[in-house]
Amino acid sequence: MVKSIHIEKLNYVYQSGTPFSRRALTDVSLDIKTGSYTAIIGHTGSGKSTLLQHLNGLLKPTSGSLTVAGNHITSETKNKELNELRHHVGFVFQFPEAQLFEETVLKDIAFAPKNFGKSDEEAEQVAAKMATLVGLPDSVLDSSPFELSGGQMRRVAIAGVLAMEPQILVLDEPTAGLDPKGRLEMMEMFEQLHQEQHLTIILVTHQMNDVANYADHVVVMENGGLIANSTPERVFSDPDWLHKHHLGLPQTTAFAAKLAKQGVPFETLPLTEKQLAEKLAELMPQSGGELHG
Amino acid sequence: MVVPFVYAFNILNLYFFMFRIMVLLILKTKFERERTMDGIIDIKDLCFRYSQENEKLDLSHVDLHVNEGEWLAVIGHNGSGKSTLAKAIDGLIEPESGEIFVDGQKLTEESLWNIRKKIGMVFQNPDNQFVGADVEGDVAFGLENQGIEREEMHIRVKEALQVVNMQDFAKHEPVRLSGGQKQRVAIAGVLALRPKIVIFDESTSMLDPEGRMQIISLIKQMNREEGFTVISITHDIDEASLADRVVVVDDGKIMGDSLPEELFQKGNELIDLGLDVPYPQRLKFELNKRGIQTPSEYMDEGSMVNWLSRSILKN
Amino acid sequence: MDKMLLGRYINGESLIHHLDPRGKLFLSFYFIVIVFLCNNWETYVLMAAMVMLFVKLSDISLGFFIKGVRPLIWLILFTVLLQIFFSSGGQVFWHFGPFTITDQGLINGVFVFCRFVLIIFMSTLLTLTTTPIEISDGLESLLKPLTKIKVPVYEIALMLSIALRFVPTLMDETTKIMNAQRARGVNFGEGNLLKQIKSVIPLLIPLFVSSFNRAEDLATAMEARGYHGGEGRTKYREQEWRKNDTLAVILFIALTGALIFLRN
Numbered sequence A: 001m002v003k004s005i006h007i008e009k010l011n012y013v014y015q016s017g018t019p020f021s022r023r024a025l026t027d028v029s030l031d032i033k034t035g036s037y038t039a040i041i042g043h044t045g046s047g048k049s050t051l052l053q054h055l056n057g058l059l060k061p062t063s064g065s066l067t068v069a070g071n072h073i074t075s076e077t078k079n080k081e082l083n084e085l086r087h088h089v090g091f092v093f094q095f096p097e098a099q100l101f102e103e104t105v106l107k108d109i110a111f112a113p114k115n116f117g118k119s120d121e122e123a124e125q126v127a128a129k130m131a132t133l134v135g136l137p138d139s140v141l142d143s144s145p146f147e148l149s150g151g152q153m154r155r156v157a158i159a160g161v162l163a164m165e166p167q168i169l170v171l172d173e174p175t176a177g178l179d180p181k182g183r184l185e186m187m188e189m190f191e192q193l194h195q196e197q198h199l200t201i202i203l204v205t206h207q208m209n210d211v212a213n214y215a216d217h218v219v220v221m222e223n224g225g226l227i228a229n230s231t232p233e234r235v236f237s238d239p240d241w242l243h244k245h246h247l248g249l250p251q252t253t254a255f256a257a258k259l260a261k262q263g264v265p266f267e268t269l270p271l272t273e274k275q276l277a278e279k280l281a282e283l284m285p286q287s288g289g290e291l292h293g
Numbered sequence B: 001m002v003v004p005f006v007y008a009f010n011i012l013n014l015y016f017f018m019f020r021i022m023v024l025l026i027l028k029t030k031f032e033r034e035r036t037m038d039g040i041i042d043i044k045d046l047c048f049r050y051s052q053e054n055e056k057l058d059l060s061h062v063d064l065h066v067n068e069g070e071w072l073a074v075i076g077h078n079g080s081g082k083s084t085l086a087k088a089i090d091g092l093i094e095p096e097s098g099e100i101f102v103d104g105q106k107l108t109e110e111s112l113w114n115i116r117k118k119i120g121m122v123f124q125n126p127d128n129q130f131v132g133a134d135v136e137g138d139v140a141f142g143l144e145n146q147g148i149e150r151e152e153m154h155i156r157v158k159e160a161l162q163v164v165n166m167q168d169f170a171k172h173e174p175v176r177l178s179g180g181q182k183q184r185v186a187i188a189g190v191l192a193l194r195p196k197i198v199i200f201d202e203s204t205s206m207l208d209p210e211g212r213m214q215i216i217s218l219i220k221q222m223n224r225e226e227g228f229t230v231i232s233i234t235h236d237i238d239e240a241s242l243a244d245r246v247v248v249v250d251d252g253k254i255m256g257d258s259l260p261e262e263l264f265q266k267g268n269e270l271i272d273l274g275l276d277v278p279y280p281q282r283l284k285f286e287l288n289k290r291g292i293q294t295p296s297e298y299m300d301e302g303s304m305v306n307w308l309s310r311s312i313l314k315n
Numbered sequence C: 001m002d003k004m005l006l007g008r009y010i011n012g013e014s015l016i017h018h019l020d021p022r023g024k025l026f027l028s029f030y031f032i033v034i035v036f037l038c039n040n041w042e043t044y045v046l047m048a049a050m051v052m053l054f055v056k057l058s059d060i061s062l063g064f065f066i067k068g069v070r071p072l073i074w075l076i077l078f079t080v081l082l083q084i085f086f087s088s089g090g091q092v093f094w095h096f097g098p099f100t101i102t103d104q105g106l107i108n109g110v111f112v113f114c115r116f117v118l119i120i121f122m123s124t125l126l127t128l129t130t131t132p133i134e135i136s137d138g139l140e141s142l143l144k145p146l147t148k149i150k151v152p153v154y155e156i157a158l159m160l161s162i163a164l165r166f167v168p169t170l171m172d173e174t175t176k177i178m179n180a181q182r183a184r185g186v187n188f189g190e191g192n193l194l195k196q197i198k199s200v201i202p203l204l205i206p207l208f209v210s211s212f213n214r215a216e217d218l219a220t221a222m223e224a225r226g227y228h229g230g231e232g233r234t235k236y237r238e239q240e241w242r243k244n245d246t247l248a249v250i251l252f253i254a255l256t257g258a259l260i261f262l263r264n
C-alpha cells in the first residue's frame, strides 16, 4: 500500500515567540495509507484540529515535516506552493455551513473547482453531480443557500468540498449539531464515498460508535501527542485504558463489557451491533425466548 | 494588504453587531389580558408564524400541559418547531392566537416580566449566551436586570457557581473556557435567578461527551433534588430517557405525548422523530433478524443485560 | 489573527493593576494634557522619569511598551520631520526653498518625539494593566453626569462591554472562515488589487451572516434573562477607591505643580 500521508516529528506552537505562546503538538509521527479510513479521537484540546490543519497547509510546522499527496511541507514552505496540495485535500470544518456565501447553492458548490482552474461550465457540471451525491434535491440548486434548513446547508457545504474532487477527505466533527437521522445519513454518505471512490478519509470525532462502524484505523491523541495508533479492535479492547484517558467506548463494546461482567464469555469485545448479535446468536439456544414467547 | 482591511471590517462588524442587539432589544413583544389556571404551564390552542407571508403556521394549534416538578422532554427533527415553542412560553415571540398560562398567570404584556422571572432558559450555542466579561459577571447579569442589591448578588452568584462546580473559575473570561464549562456558567446564571421552570434548548448538542454527561447529570440534580420543573428540548436519547414524559413535535404540531418507555418501543421510527434508537432496541432488532426471539416489552440496558446473561448462562 | 498583542491586558498583581479604573482612566487623560506643558529639557526628563517609575511599578517588561510605539512609528517620524524642517528661530544649519534646519527645529523635533513616546507609553500602561471591562465600567462612571442630558450611558457601556467580550470570538470566527475558504482555493492577499478585493467577499459575507445570527441569539438570551433597558439595573462589580488612588491623584497634582515651576 502507498503512503498517502507521512508525518515526521511534527511540532506546533501557537503564537510562538510571544508571551502567549502555547504548545499544541509535540513530536507527532504518523503514516496514513492511501484508501484508508482513519479516525482521530481524543479529549477536547488534545490537538486534533491543530493536526488536521497541517494536512493542507493551513498551519505550517514549527518544526518537523510532513508529506501529503506528494507535497513536502516544512516551516519554510511558501504559501504559493500550497495550492497544488489544497487541490488534493478536501477539508470539511466543524460547522462548515459557516463558509457559504454565494447567491445560489449551485454557485457555492462550484466555487472551489473554479478556484482550482476549472471553467465555469465544468465547475457547474461537477457541482450539480455533487449536489445529487449528497442528497440535495434539484429544486434547491437555484435558491440562496441561506434559505435552506440547517441540515441542507451542511450538505451544500460538504458538496462544495467534494466538488474539488480531492484524493484525501479530512472531516472535523462533520455531524456535530445534526439530529440523529442527519448524522446517520451523513456518515453513510462518507462511507459510500470511501467504498466507491476510494477516498482516503480522516475523521475527527467524539462519537465512538462512528469509529467502530466505519474506521479501519484509530489514532488517539492526548496533550498534543499520539498515545495510540492502531486498529479499532485493539484500541477498544482495553476499556480501563480508555477510561483512564477520559475516552468512551462504542455502545456495543460497553454493552458487551457489561455482559462479560455477568459471565458471558467473549474472546474479544465486539464493536458493532451486528458483531454482537452474531456472537449472541452462537451462544443462545435457538429456541431462545423462554420468558415471554 | 488584506489583513488591515479585515481588521477594519471586523471593527465595523462589531459596531453592526452592537447596533443589531440594540435594535432587537428595543423591539419588545406585546400581549393582552389575564386569567388564572392550574398546572405550572398551560398552553391552549397556540398558533404562531414567523412572518405573515408564510402559508404554513410555524406553531399550529398547540395544546400542552406541564405539571409542577415534572421533567418534560420535547423531541422532534431539525426544524420541527421545538425552539419556537420554547420561545413562545417565555414570551420571546408573540403568538398569533391562543393562550399561555405560567404558574397560574396569563402571559400578557403586563405579566411578561413577572413570568420571565419564573422561567430560566439555557440555549444551544455556549458562545452566544455568554453576556458577561467574566464568569461571575455573566452569572450576575440576570440579577443586575432584576435590580437586586449587590450584597445579595454576591451571595447568590457564589452559591450558583458552587452548584455547577465552577467556583474556581469565577474570574475567567469566556475565551478560556470549554463549551461544557460555558454551559455550566449559563446554568449558574439561571440558578441565581431562582426560577421555578428551566427550559434547556438542546443545551448539550454542541458539547463533547464528557461535557454532555456533566450537563445531563446537572439537569437531573436540579429536577430530582432541587424541585425545578424542567423542559428539555433534545435529540439525545440519554437525556430523553431521564424525563417523566416525552412530547413529540412535528411540523409545528404536538404529535405525541407518552412515557419514555412507551416511546422507545417504537424502534426505528424514532429516527424520524429526531431521536436515536435506544441501544437495547437496536440489538433486539439484530437478534430478531438472526431468528432469536426477544421479550416484546421495552427493556432498558440493565434489564436487557440481565435477560441476555440469564438466557445464555442457563445452558 | 495572532498578532493582536498590542495593548492587550496582561494579568498581574502590581500596584498599578490594583488602582481604581476610574482614577486610572482620568489620570491617563490628564497626563496627556499635562504633557503639553512640557517645553524644556527639565520638564521632559521629569515626565520621562515619572513614566519609567510607573512602568517599573507595573511589573511589565519595557519590551511591551516599545512594541506599542512601533505601529505608529511612521506617523511619529513624519510629524518629527515636519517640526525639523519647518521650525524657525535659532542658528540655521541648512536651507533649501521652504525647508530650513535650525537648532531650534532639531530640538523641537526631539521634543515632539518625546511627547509621542510619553503619551503612547501612558496609554499602553492603561490598557496593559486594566481589563477592557474595567475600562468600560470606568467610562460609565465618568460619563454618568451625561445621563442628565438624556445620553443613554448605561446602554452604551453595556453594549461596549459586550462588544469587547466578543472581540476574541469574532477574531476566532474570522480565522475559521479564512481557513475554510483557503481550503477551497482562495488566496488571500495575492494577485492584483481587483483580485484581492474579490477574494475578500467569501470572507466578509459569512462573517456578516454569522454576526447577524449571533446578535439574534444573544439578544434572545439577554431578554430571556430579564434585560429590559438600563433602568432599575444594579451593578455587580463595584469600584473601590482606595488610599493608593488618592495618593496617585496627589502625585499628579504635585507633578503639575513641578511642571509649571520648571517650564520656561
Ligand SMILES: Nc1ncnc2c1ncn2[C@@H]1O[C@H](COP(=O)(O)OP(=O)(O)OP(=O)(O)O)[C@@H](O)[C@H]1O
Pocket (backbone or CB within 6 Å): A014, A015, A022, A023, A024, A042, A043, A044, A045, A046, A047, A048, A049, A050, A051, B208
Ligand atoms: N488559535 C489558537 N491560539 C492559541 N492556542 C490555540 C489556538 N487554537 C487552539 N489552541 C490550543 O491548542 C490546543 C489544541 O487545540 P485543538 O483545537 O487542536 O484541540 P482539539 O483536539 O481539536 O479539541 P476539540 O475536541 O475541542 O475540537 C488547545 O490547548 C487549544 O487551547
Ligand SMILES: Nc1ncnc2c1ncn2[C@@H]1O[C@H](COP(=O)(O)OP(=O)(O)OP(=O)(O)O)[C@@H](O)[C@H]1O
Pocket (backbone or CB within 6 Å): A150, A179, B050, B051, B058, B076, B077, B078, B079, B080, B081, B082, B083, B084, B085, B202
Ligand atoms: N427567526 C426565524 N425567522 C423565520 N423563520 C424561522 C426563524 N426561526 C426558525 N424559523 C423556522 O421555523 C421552523 C421551526 O424552527 P425551530 O427553530 O423552532 O425548529 P427546531 O425544532 O428547534 O429545530 P432544531 O432541532 O434544528 O433546533 C423552521 O422551519 C425554521 O426554518
Ligand SMILES: [Mg+2]
Pocket (backbone or CB within 6 Å): A048, A049, A050, A172
Ligand atoms: Mg477540534
Ligand SMILES: [Mg+2]
Pocket (backbone or CB within 6 Å): B082, B083, B084, B201, B202
Ligand atoms: Mg432548535
